[in-house]
Amino acid sequence: MPFFLGVDIGATWTRALLIDETGRVLNRVKIRTSVNPLEDVAQAVADWHFDAVGVGSIGPLDLRSGWVVNSPNSPSRRFPLVEPLKKLGRPVVATNDCVAAVWGEYVFRHSVDNLVYVTLSTGVGVGAIVNGVLLLGKDGNAHELGHAVIDFRSKRGCGCGGRGHFEAFVGGANMPSFYQEVTGEPPLEPAEIFKRYRQGHEKTREFMELWLDALAAGIATVIAAYDPELVLFGGSIALNNWDTIAEELPRRLREYLGVREPTIAQASFGDDEVAIGAAALAYWTPETLRKFGYPR
Numbered sequence: 001m002p003f004f005l006g007v008d009i010g011a012t013w014t015r016a017l018l019i020d021e022t023g024r025v026l027n028r029v030k031i032r033t034s035v036n037p038l039e040d041v042a043q044a045v046a047d048w049h050f051d052a053v054g055v056g057s058i059g060p061l062d063l064r065s066g067w068v069v070n071s072p073n074s075p076s077r078r079f080p081l082v083e084p085l086k087k088l089g090r091p092v093v094a095t096n097d098c099v100a101a102v103w104g105e106y107v108f109r110h111s112v113d114n115l116v117y118v119t120l121s122t123g124v125g126v127g128a129i130v131n132g133v134l135l136l137g138k139d140g141n142a143h144e145l146g147h148a149v150i151d152f153r154s155k156r157g158c159g160c161g162g163r164g165h166f167e168a169f170v171g172g173a174n175m176p177s178f179y180q181e182v183t184g185e186p187p188l189e190p191a192e193i194f195k196r197y198r199q200g201h202e203k204t205r206e207f208m209e210l211w212l213d214a215l216a217a218g219i220a221t222v223i224a225a226y227d228p229e230l231v232l233f234g235g236s237i238a239l240n241n242w243d244t245i246a247e248e249l250p251r252r253l254r255e256y257l258g259v260r261e262p263t264i265a266q267a268s269f270g271d272d273e274v275a276i277g278a279a280a281l282a283y284w285t286p287e288t289l290r291k292f293g294y295p296r
Contacts, residue, residue, distance in 0.1 A: 013033055097277075098125035103129070104274075242266050
């Protein structure tokens, strides 16, 4: 039976999973993301047996060169995705983390032809399949809707250098400063914001009303772009606060939508979402990715 290595490069943590062709996890390792995370992975899995490697990484990417080129949330804004893994002597496939996640859902869980995955974590990311085709774009960044402008008058800056972006309002890295801006209170981390929201803290509830509306506006933009049947949510903020999002998002979303609303659901694989998706890319490489010269 063939085995596949899936690597998830996040802003804080890098995960590697070994799976079989059914998606069953056989082994795993988790390490803190460094300035060259694939070098660390190559060392950590050197004695594992597998037939191919898939990588899902924070972006933006240049898929032809195999590099992350301008990542606002990582320890290094630029790092290679393919070359450090060559020493393992296995074919390598690489793409954006959310693209990997949506492909894993498509291969192992949901066979719908119009599917979107959204991560709510340090930043905001999107992966999309439209009419059965995994979308990539000219450089591999057809999914960077965390940087869609949802308020063109806002001076609120995003980590990428733009302003008024979806991620600038709802991304975990930006929530503390946004909370301070809205409430006049000291900045709070997302976990504390949601905790106080559930406890009924007045100013926090005022902030969350605005945050949830921003989330709905951004997700409406995603839906307008891809017209999906199903939108799946992953990432730490979504996974840890799904009760609030599941209750509040659908009714707010209807105020912004101009197309038929899709089904909204939680993603399937928890913290393993991107790594399993990356392994799915190695197991079944989509044609759109092959046009970029993968596997390598």
